[in-house]
Amino acid sequence: MFQQILHSFNLPGDGWHIQPFGSGLINHTWKVSGAGAEAYILQRINTGVFKNPGHIAANLLLVQNYLEQHTPGYLFVAPIPAKNGEGLVIHDGHYYRLTPFIQNSHTVNVLTDSHQACEAAKQFGQFTRLLNGFNAAQLQYTIPDFHNLTLRVAQFEKALASADPIRLRKAAETIKEAQSHTAIAETFSQLAQNKQMPLRVIHHDTKINNVLFDATGKGLCVIDLDTVMPGFYSSDVGDMMRTYLSPASEEEQDFSKITVREEYFSALHRGYMQQMGEVLSPFEKSLFVYSGKFIIYMQALRFLSDYLNNDTYYGAKYEGHNLMRAQNQLMLLAKYIACEDKFEQIVRDFK
């Protein structure tokens, strides 16, 4: 199967070494290595999540053309066109794409140094800044309403109404806790209607393993571009807070390990503002700290809804996996809220 796919991408012969790669939750990813240094990343797009892979390819082409024209030195990991001229190949009903493997790069799954938070924030900030002159409305929504918290609340309520009674019982306390944070969703629904909140080109999945680092720990580029689409900057900074501030990830079952590190917050704020400080309006900046609550809460709801929906979206490696992830995120949310005033102070003091 791989041979045929690789041939469609103009990679002839059968000497390719193919190994599963990375730890993403959504797509299937393989590293394809040749005899020399030549290497690629092959991905099978999860069409359960991305219903129209053509939208992704069309978006990336528009962004690639714009960046090549305006900032030619910028490292944008664009899909390699296949023999058919498209960025996608269909094989046995599955969609595949190929990108260059960025040599001497690595990803990390958990941050061990606040410097990484700063570097990653610079990468995501730079991406949005370089596309500030690009009309975001040209982009397709590869997942409609992806970061629409109002819709996520509605999906949660729908999941509650149709869940299996055993799961409902096991999740009862977590459901109650999730329902205690509805103010976060109310703020979002006001924001979504506020004309002062512009739609920018946003990455929408800023977890740390979507940034490639070089051997010295410097950020090289952003990857995992499937969710590049119009959105609020809060999505990107919020998901960084969700995934960078705690030394424990969403997979951690020992919740005592979940803490919120002030120096990581400062570093990510500094890195993002270094790129976006002159682009964001005062109104947008006033939402910096809220952004963390918005995304952490939304992720808790998404995991909890998936648990109630029998793990159809994220899958589960053990029974109760998504319930545990939701509880983990609610713990993170509580710890984040406890730091809110301190974080507002950091934002105010920033020069």
Ligand code: ADP
């Ligand atoms: P997913 O949507 O499943 O998270 P990603 O696009 O993030 O898929 O890819 C999964 C992992 O593969 C990344 O975290 C990274 O480790 C690795 N990877 C992806 N693209 C590249 C690339 N172009 N060069 C080097 N490594 C890559």
Ligand code: GN1
């Ligand atoms: C998914 O693709 P990946 O594994 O980086 C998800 C994100 C979630 C994340 C939680 C398209 O990200 O929205 O925040 O899992 N991506 C999609 O780990 O749903």
Ligand code: MG
């Ligand atoms: Mg990824």
